[in-house]
Amino acid sequence: MTLDGELPMFALVDCNNFYASCERVFNPLLQGRPVVVLSNNDGCIIARSEEAKALGIRMGTPEFKCRELLRQHNVTVFSSNYPLYGDMSSRVMTTLAALAPEIEVYSIDEAFLDMSSFRRYNLQEYGGLMRRTIRQHTGIPVSIGMAPTKTLAKAANRLAKKDPHYQGVCILSSDADIRAALERTAVEDIWGIGRQWSARLKLRGIYTAADFAAAPAAWVQKHLHIVGARIQAELNGRSCLQMELVRPQKQSICTSRSFGRSVFLKEELHQAVATFAAKCAFKLRREQALASMLTVFVSTSPFDADGNRYWGTRTIALRPPTQDSIAIIHAAGVILDSVFQEGPAYKKAGVLVSGLVSDTMQAVPLPLFSDEESALDERGGSIMRVMDAVNSHYGKGSIRLAAENFESWKPNQERLSPCTTTRWSDIISVRA
DNA sequence: TCTGGGGTCCTAGGACCC
């Protein structure tokens, strides 16, 4: 319920096949043609254009398993280009923000809007206007679902995408419309119900969202706990999830990568871990946060058939909490020494910082008795500031610490499109 | 040959305290 007593109305705006659509915006020859985008390391398919979906290419399929199919149908394949997608995302979000009073950016390609005060207008028409505006400003096609709860808006959005009859905008406001939509939604397609839970629900004879909405609340609470109970309430029209207008402080920041090949040497792992640690430190400074805990992990491939799985991880406290690259790289190196074992074929490593506290807070807990230099000391802080400024101006990696190395363990990225919107040298030239 | 990365929330169980 909003303040003036109106029922809430949420819109979920979701970009269609976002990464594939981004690639097509700057390459019009690809319109109407199958396009896929690969995960980091060119491993799995993580985005597909409609034409690629029609070929039966499944989400998450390893590229090597459908290489023949991709070749046969002349599918255009891209490595993922996050600078491009991030920039396109912010263009979409900026456009959206001008179209509704409140916006919650939920992910790189989705946003919730508060449409409560628009209920008296023709929402179907307004949704159409939003779609056209975003298309015109950014080139990205979107689908829009609107309903009295976030979970129902998600379901509406799914129908808008799936069923051409909605022309990209599905409004669920009457009880009858909501009921019909729930009957058309499989239980595994409900937002928040994943593989494990949908399997358990089906064992109990619950196959659709309508079945789930009608299931005994006590049973749901017992087996799916409070999260499931909330989803059920939302499906029944009781709004539990509110708009989150300010992004909450992150609780942890992780940088990890699979390697393009097996790594055996400790020195190479040190370079990788130092690079990830520096990236974490950079993200911390961008978030204006200090980390009080540091975790490093190294592992072999989870797909290794001979069962020689090795997973080494350790967490230490960072005292005082810090965002300094040098301090974090050093500590990460110490942890790596303690978890490294000679022998395993390492395929992945990562650095995670947690226990984050704001660096703008007055009360950063400092140790009472310590000879350690504060991570916030003038010199360290200003070096980091200068480094970030140089890298922001001249491009990522222009200055880096000697421990970082980008070569030997670098992931595969063979089919990268240019950073059309974020790098001067990649800008498109148009000839008349 | 070749299988992503970065997050969140919740629960259960143990340690510890009063």
Added chain:
DNA sequence: TCTGGGGTCCTAGGACCC
């Protein structure tokens, strides 16, 4: 002989999301 109970903090693990 009898052997509490509740709160908090931490960690590990499970489930989910995009």
